Amino acid sequence: MANQTEFHDRMLSLGLARVSEAAALASAKLIGRGDEKKADQAAVNAMRDQLNKLDIAGTVVIGEGERDEAPMLYIGEEVGTGNGPAVDIALDPLEGTTLTAKDMPNALTVIAMGARHSMLHAPDVYMDKLAIGPGFRTGVVTMDMSPAERVSALASAKGCSTEDITVCVLERDRHAEMIAEIRTTGAAIRLITDGDVAGIIHCAEAERTGIDMYMGSGGAPEGVLAAAALKCMGGQMFGKLLFRNDDEKGRAKKAGITNFDRVYTRDDLVTGDVIFAATGVTDGSVVAGIKREPGFLTTETILMRSKTGSVRRMSYRNPVR
Secondary structure (H helix, E strand, O other): OOOOOOOOHHHHHHHHHHHHHHHHHHHHHHOOOOOHHHHHHHHHHHHHHHHOOOOOEEEEEEOOOOOOOOOOOOOOOEEOOOOOOEEEEEEEEEEOHHHHHOOOOOOEEEEEEEEOOOEOOOOOOEEEEEEEOOOOOOOOOOOOOOHHHHHHHHHHHHOOOHHHOEEEEEOOHHHHHHHHHHHOOOOEEEEEOOOHHHHHHHHHOHHHHOOOEEEEEEEHHHHHHHHHHHHHHOOEEEEEEEOOOHHHHHHHHHOOOOOOOOEEEHHHHEOOOEEEEEEEOOOOOOOOOOEEEOOEEEEEEEEEEOOOOEEEEEEEEEEOO
8 A cells, every 4th residue: 555654855955866866877898898788787786775765655657668678777666665755756767878978968867756646657658748938928839830930939039139049959860850949040959869858958948058949749747757856846747649540549549648749738647746756867058967086976866846946956975996
């Protein structure tokens, strides 16, 4: 039976940061080594080990895949000691396995935690995503708008030219028409090869990252993780599940989703308070990557709580044994 102890996010936040840090440190020796699977497995093993040290009755709702497809940290897996609050956990032990293997920017370890039933159990399908940062009225951009209309609407809300807007887009063939339309507005496009959780987080700190908007399709599980980050940092996000076949619709039904045309807001994807942690593996615009020096590895972690809106950046200098 699930433990009904209250979810004390403040008490659990530093523990969550340790989970994220452990996964990053475990993948450090595989940066630039060309082995995506080995890097991912190292991060998974370390994250799972640290999660099982926390006094929680945790259930992975966004994980590495279905039980039969993932060796550990699969959707539905129970983690923690079982002696604490019942919580939902969304995670990506290594967001950017290819980025890590090739030593390219913006590889992260990512994890979010909330009270039980606080996150959408998103199936492993695509999601069409749209995100902007905080400070704008609700609905300033919508999923019903064309890409060009979104750029124009955001520029109007900011009181600037469309040429002053920068849109982050995942570089995929499926986005070619959208990219071409965005370019007709004069807006700049920041193309990323992987890592759309980081891409969406960029919108929440536009002055720091130079990114005003994110749009395009990517994994639905990553959409929930990104929504958890924006829940803490502020900003708007919309997502619509995309289905290529009946098998994918079956996965959605299994997750309890029956309205296949629903547009989810940030607060639909994450309905309650959450804590979120991400640690840099390679250098990026969200957090710095792992730094090596004789006898030590140093990580940077961003730790956030939606209840307070707090954003904490922490440096962890870890002796190499």
